[in-house]
Amino acid sequence: MKSSLLVAGFGGQGVMTLGKLVGECAYEQGLKVTFLPSYGPEQRGGTANCTVILSDEPIGSPSTNRLDVLCAMNQPSLEKFAPNVKPGGVLLLNSSIVDPGTVTRDDVKVAAVDAEGIAYEIGERRTANVVILATYMTIADIMPIEEVRKIAMAKLAKKPELVALNEKAFDRGVAITKEIIASWA
Amino acid sequence: MESKFMKGCEAIAEAAIRSGCRFFAGYPITPQNEIPEYLSRALPKVGGVFVQGESEVASINMVYGAGGAGTMAMTSSSSPGVSLKLEGVSNLAAARIPAVMVNVMRAGPGMGTIQPAQSDYYLMSKAPGHGGFRTITLAPATLQEAVDLTYEAFELAFRDRMPVIVAPDGFIAAIMEPVDLPDYRDPPETPAWAVAGCEGRDHINVLLNGGLNEEDQLAKNRIAEELYEKWDREDVRVETYKVEDAEYVFAAFGLAARICKSCVDELREEGIKAGLIRPITISPFPYAAFAALEDNVVKYVIDVEMSIPAQMVNDVRLGMKDRFPVAQVNTAGGLILDSEDVIAKVHELVKGV
Structure with missing residues (x-):
């Protein structure tokens, strides 16, 4: 059992935080995990990205060109990294600003989630990444989603005013993703 | 702890x-x-x-x-x-x-x-x-x-x-x-x-x-x-991984070695006998681990490094006393080694043997 994820977006979108949160959930669950941030000059102004690999066995490379899931938080990230998703893999798109119509691959599954729209409905812009976290974890299906919820909410508890909203965002993310997965079948 | x-x-x-x-x-x-x-x-x-x-x-x-x-x-x-x-x-x-x-x-x-x-x-x-x-x-x-x-x-x-x-x-x-x-x-x-x-x-x-x-x-x-x-x-420290019967032996240290280690498992699943020698001390170098490779078992030593030119390869040759042909997989410039390239190199060698 192994799952590789690349999260990419603009600097400031919370790309690294999201990747780290995925890593921390897996770590708390006792899985092997590596988190590799992009370490280049492109971090300023351009795209930032990180690779997270989860496994129940020791992890060799912390990087891969055959991703199980690409989480594209902006349009340039989709264009740059879509070729690195393996056939049968998943493009998880933040469809608030990424146009699913621009996907050129027909051998991957697409999960378009209007994370920022959902966050707006919930009433807190900052919960968009929690929606994406829930979406990814539901797709990856590598640990029980209830466990993820518990761990993630504990990690995010530093901002108590957001706890209830984060829970709401998480649950919405899970619900939407279940519908998306059903639509693939 | x-x-x-x-x-x-x-x-x-x-x-x-x-x-x-x-x-x-x-x-x-x-x-x-x-x-x-x-x-x-x-x-x-x-x-x-x-x-x-x-x-x-x-x-x-x-x-x-x-x-x-x-x-x-x-x-x-x-x-x-x-x-x-x-x-x-x-x-x-x-x-x-x-x-x-x-x-x-x-x-x-x-x-x-x-x-x-x-x-x-x-x-x-x-x-x-x-x-x-x-x-x-x-x-x-x-x-x-x-x-x-x-x-x-x-x-x-x-x-x-x-x-x-x-x-x-x-x-x-x-x-x-x-x-x-x-x-x-x-x-x-x-x-x-x-x-x-x-x-x-x-x-x-x-x-x-x-x-x-x-x-x-x-x-x-x-x-x-x-x-x-x-x-x-x-004070020599080395990790040897599935070397005993290996025909294709990787020589690698650091991150390159952990990538090779997962390649060893992948290749063995295909039935290719691969192994790894990983120096933990690059000084003093584990020459003896390479000297111990058996003449009639090993077909190739594959030196894998994130450096061009390869550098450790000279110590590897010295250690095994030039008894086996050496293949190389390397990268540089800040690009991570791709495990597919490592696997592909071994496939190429297997076909050629």
């Missing part, structure tokens, strides 16, 4: 403190800045001293002073910055002063790029400075190993009164992985040789990095030589 999901550089820094390090001097350079950043906060909390030197040269000379006073001292840098420190490392070796230097290797030569590589193999394993000396140089392949080796590097430095080098490639320093942190231990008592005031002593301690007398220098070199030979006998 405390377990954490940590960043590479921060875990290395924390391991140093837990080992008893109480002095750090360094100068910023990517991709190792999180080491000084972490220590600038953490060292004062344990009564230690953190200095951001005005240069690499100044920093290593501060380490000379602190180490000479019997303090567990450390510096860290990355390839171009390490070049600047090596005069000082040579002085430490000459004066027999313990210290730990971490070199988070990036792509070279020259300024190269800020991205990770294994570009300093020669420099870190052969002669990390002028004048003819050696160091124990440790090359971790996982973050856990980086923590354990950094912790131990201080013991080795004090045991031999010599600088010890920890040389992770930039990937090891950049990744986050779960690590078990070793327990805190107290820094050592001030050793009898330390230049730390004469109170209670009837003689003066002197730590010199040279002199004018030829015979004295010769004698020092002979003593050092004995130490290096002792390392060759007693």
Whole structure:
């Protein structure tokens, strides 16, 4: 059992935080995990990205060109990294600003989630990444989603005013993703 | 034992403190800045001293002073910055002063790029400075190993009164992985040789990095030589993985080795007998592990490095006494080694045999 994820977006979108949160959930669950941030000059102004690999066995490379899931938080990230998703893999798109119509691959599954729209409905812009976290974890299906919820909410508890909203965002993310997965079948 | 999901550089820094390090001097350079950043906060909390030197040269000379006073001292840098420190490392070796230097290797030569590589193999394993000396140089392949080796590097430095080098490639320093942190231990008592005031002593301690007398220098070199030979006998560390019946043996260290290790498993699932020899000490080098490869079993040795030209390959040839053909897979410039390239190379060799 192994799952590789690349999260990419603009600097400031919370790309690294999201990747780290995925890593921390897996770590708390006792899985092997590596988190590799992009370490280049492109971090300023351009795209930032990180690779997270989860496994129940020791992890060799912390990087891969055959991703199980690409989480594209902006349009340039989709264009740059879509070729690195393996056939049968998943493009998880933040469809608030990424146009699913621009996907050129027909051998991957697409999960378009209007994370920022959902966050707006919930009433807190900052919960968009929690929606994406829930979406990814539901797709990856590598640990029980209830466990993820518990761990993630504990990690995010530093901002108590957001706890209830984060829970709401998480649950919405899970619900939407279940519908998306059903639509693939 | 405390377990954490940590960043590479921060875990290395924390391991140093837990080992008893109480002095750090360094100068910023990517991709190792999180080491000084972490220590600038953490060292004062344990009564230690953190200095951001005005240069690499100044920093290593501060380490000379602190180490000479019997303090567990450390510096860290990355390839171009390490070049600047090596005069000082040579002085430490000459004066027999313990210290730990971490070199988070990036792509070279020259300024190269800020991205990770294994570009300093020669420099870190052969002669990390002028004048003819050696160091124990440790090359971790996982973050856990980086923590354990950094912790131990201080013991080795004090045991031999010599600088010890920890040389992770930039990937090891950049990744986050779960690590078990070793327990805190107290820094050592001030050793009898330390230049730390004469109170209670009837003689003066002197730590010199040279002199004018030829015979004295010769004698020092002979003593050092004995130490290096002792390392060759007693301090070699190597991991061998599924080598016993292997026909295709990878030779790799650091991150390249952990990628090869997963390739060994993948190839064995296909029925190809692959194995791995991974030097943990790149100095002293595990020549014996390569000498032990069996004549009628091994078909190829595949040297895998994140350096162009390959560097370790020469030690590999020496170790196996040129008995087997050598293939190479390498990358450079800050690009990570692709496991598919490693697998493809073996497939190519299998077809050709």
